[in-house]
Amino acid sequence: MGRAPCCDKATVKRGPWSPEEDAKLKEFIEIHGTGGNWIALPLKGWFRCSSFPVNSVYAFFAVLNLSGICFSGLKRCGKSCRLRWLNYLRPNIKHGEFSDDEDRMICSLYASIGSRWSVIAAQLPGRTDNDIKNYWNTKLKKKLMGLIDHNAQSKTSASCSFLISPSHYTIAVFTLHSLVIITFIHMQQHQL
DNA sequence: AAACTGATCAACCGCAGCAGG
């Protein structure tokens, strides 16, 4: 008998988050934190109490409505809330293009520890593991394969700047699908 | 203009590890 699912798929909302849901989740976490329990988070509710004189005063309750769907309106699985917060709503999240330095860092870390995206993300402030994973799978891997092909053919370093610092050796070991590609690129400034 | 294809990325799934009872 397998473990029971963390939430009832028939009652929780799935798919893309709406701006309203984002706002609710963000507001809630900023005020109350996650409480260390993401599974329970959507089950908690909060009321803006019109009886309070100050607009920003909220009263917090843990409630369940009769159907078991959260009162707060965030009819989302706790895991979904956690993912949304960590990958999108959390403060200081960086979106957009990765810099050459970040490329280099990702390649270097991937070479030494493999696909431990959370560890890699910890070294890149503002980047999430999901972001890095997506970036690796969709862009960087191809960029690197192109680099390997290009380097094998022309032995020039012009396109290698994102990966290799001048005057340094870089050993990159990449596991791509079932194929292990070991690339040893030896460069010294002014030599290539 | 429509159909097709590939790229991108947010979100989901299922598992491992861990902590608490």
Add this chain to the structure above:
DNA sequence: CCCTGCTGCGGTTGATCAGTT
């Protein structure tokens, strides 16, 4: 110890968009 439940993680999926035919 064993069991249960939660968190965090990596792999995968699928919706959407852009480019091409």
